[in-house]
């Protein structure tokens with residue numbers, strides 16, 4: 001593993017983000033009308049006329065879109081990981097779900113970052129439905145996020161809920177705030193990863209995880 005990845009790993013490990021599956025709501029949630037008025041203000045700030053025909057219904061659409069783009073705030077983790085399955089025979093090896101596509105928004109500029117999450121865990125007696133892992137990723141992605149915090153929240157949620165022998169996560173994403181503004185470097189990808197349990201303690205398992213998510217057979 002090269003130095004850049006190691007540095008990223010250290011920074012992800014230092015993240016202290018916990019299981020804030022249902023963060024406290026903003027002190028006073030504004031009304032839909034107030035939210036639409038705020039969008040009109042931003043349209044005018046951008047330099048356009050919010051009253052012109054093409055924009056007149058935009059605030060309504062933006063507020064509806066926000067309900068979908070940020071629905072992760074309204075999803076309790078218990079509802080996502082509500083069922084596990086015990087009939088796994090003697091299976092005790094790694095379960096890998098790779099290429100989980102996600103769309104999120106950076107909390108600094110509120111512009112999208114998107115990419116893929118790869119998750120693996122070693123089950124102990126029970127497994128979780130594979131689609132549930134993708135839903136956990138979605139639940140944390142559909143919030144205002146940093147990639148580092150999202151990575152840490154996903155692994156913490158899986159670790160604390162499934163209590164497996166270990167969890168591994170690698171997230172790779174492109175940040176539109178780096179592509180469209182600021183340093184303007186489209187195509188740069190940011191990689192974060194974090195390990196718990198046997199993945200953290202056994203470098204061989206990290207290598208197997210990396211090989212599996214790259215498509216090689218272990």
Ligand SMILES: [Zn+2]
Nearest residue numbers: 106108109177
């Ligand atoms: Zn940003």
